[in-house]
Amino acid sequence: MKHAFEPGLSAFLAAGVVVxxxxxxxxxxxxxxxSSNVLTPTSAGYNAPGVHRQYGTPVKLGNGNARVYVVVxxxxxxxxxxxxxxxxxxxxxxxxxxxxxxYLLPLPNLAPAPYKLVELDWNSHGHEPxxxxxxxxxxxxxxxxxxxxxxxxxxTDPNYTTEANNLPTDGYVPPAYAALGxxxxxxxxxxxxxxxxxxxxxxxxxxxxxxLGHPENYRQFDKTFIYGSWNGxxxxxxxxxxxxxxxxxxxxxxxxxxxxxxxxAGYFPTSYRVTYDAQAKEYHIALTGLVQHN
Numbered sequence: 001m002k003h004a005f006e007p008g009l010s011a012f013l014a015a016g017v018v019v020x021x022x023x024x025x026x027x028x029x030x031x032x033x034x035s036s037n038v039l040t041p042t043s044a045g046y047n048a049p050g051v052h053r054q055y056g057t058p059v060k061l062g063n064g065n066a067r068v069y070v071v072v073x074x075x076x077x078x079x080x081x082x083x084x085x086x087x088x089x090x091x092x093x094x095x096x097x098x099x100x101x102x103y104l105l106p107l108p109n110l111a112p113a114p115y116k117l118v119e120l121d122w123n124s125h126g127h128e129p130x131x132x133x134x135x136x137x138x139x140x141x142x143x144x145x146x147x148x149x150x151x152x153x154x155x156t157d158p159n160y161t162t163e164a165n166n167l168p169t170d171g172y173v174p175p176a177y178a179a180l181g182x183x184x185x186x187x188x189x190x191x192x193x194x195x196x197x198x199x200x201x202x203x204x205x206x207x208x209x210x211x212l213g214h215p216e217n218y219r220q221f222d223k224t225f226i227y228g229s230w231n232g233x234x235x236x237x238x239x240x241x242x243x244x245x246x247x248x249x250x251x252x253x254x255x256x257x258x259x260x261x262x263x264x265a266g267y268f269p270t271s272y273r274v275t276y277d278a279q280a281k282e283y284h285i286a287l288t289g290l291v292q293h294n
Contacts, residue, residue, distance in 0.1 A: 046081065050074040055086065056108040061101075061120070064090030068105045068118045069284075080112040080267050084286025085120060085140050092246060092283070095136075096124055104147070112290070114266035117143035117150060132207050133221055137242040140285050141196075141228070144264070145235045153230060154194050163231035164189040164198060171260035172234070176203045177227055197235055200227040202257070225256055225272055233263045239272045239285050246283050249276035253288065262293040 046053075051073050058065040064087065071082040085105065095101075101122040107115065121139040128134070143150060154160065165188045167179055177200045180191040192198045203212065207221035222245040228236035253273045262268060270289035277284055 046071050054108040054110045057106040059103050059105050061087065061091040061103060063094035064088035066091055066103060066105055066120055068107050070108050070111050072110050078110055080290050082286045082288040082290065083111060083115060083142065084284050085118065087283040089281045092243065095122055098124055100124065112267040114144040114264050115142055116146045129211065132211065135221060135242050137240060140239045141236045142287055143236045151195055153197060161189040164192040166232040168229050168232060168234055172263065174227060174257045174259045176257060177201065178203055197228040197230040200229060223274055237269060237287055241274055241285055251275040265294045267292050
């Protein structure tokens with residue numbers, strides 16, 4: 001799979017904006033196996049009566065599989081508590097050692113609005129900027145648009161440039177996030193990733209501080225949270241996690257800086273969780289602390 005890069009990345013970062021490489025979704029999807037779209041008791045993290053997990057159809061990943069899940073509270077009319085991706089233990093073994101892999105993961109029936117599409121990307125050597133994201137890692141995209149809408153985001157569309165340059169504004173933008181760009185180039189179509197969108201980077205992420213002029217606050221990338229936009233709205237939420245970090249079997253919930261306003265009704269994260277569930281023998285990467293906005 002190809003990545004989209006622009007020259008002078010360090011200069012962009014120094015100016016307070018980020019060009020984030022992203023997989024172009026032109027690879028084959030993993031092989032799907034039988035659906036497990038049923039409610040099961042939860043294990044790690046949610047042990048209250050009436051709280052259940054529902055899985056979507058698993059997709060082959062490495063020597064194991066990946067599948068979307070939702071945790072719901074049956075006592076609160078199946079209110080969603082968490083939407084995530086579960087990787088089986090074996091999924092971290094036998095991964096491609098060269099290139100990239102893109103996997104579309106079916107949503108379970110109880111997945112909440114506004115989520116319509118989930119994509120997992122495996123980056124065997126990471127991506128630019130050099131020394132920041134050049135580590136083997138996963139990108140976990142939770143889209144609020146359909147696959148057809150995402151696939152229509154191509155440069156041959158006469159509206160591509162207009163839609164790329166239509167950025168979320170004011171209260172719709174989370175604090176301390178910036179869209180990719182470059183000094184002197186105001187055309188966001190140059191930095192958008194076809195069939196994906198425009199990435200917004202967390203300017204407080206420790207892995208960026210060396211390039212942003214604060215080397216004393218630098219820490220090597222292990223996890224971060226990214227927003228993605230298109231045509232005036234944020235359309236995906238993306239935890240990005242290294243393979244090495246997952247292999248430590250963490251149990252960490254990190255807050256997400258959120259906007260004041262949302263363009264549509266649904267459940268939106270206030271945090272994301274990376275954990276190993278010893279009972280289920282799965283790694284979970286999830287949007288959590290879901291709050292309903294109307």
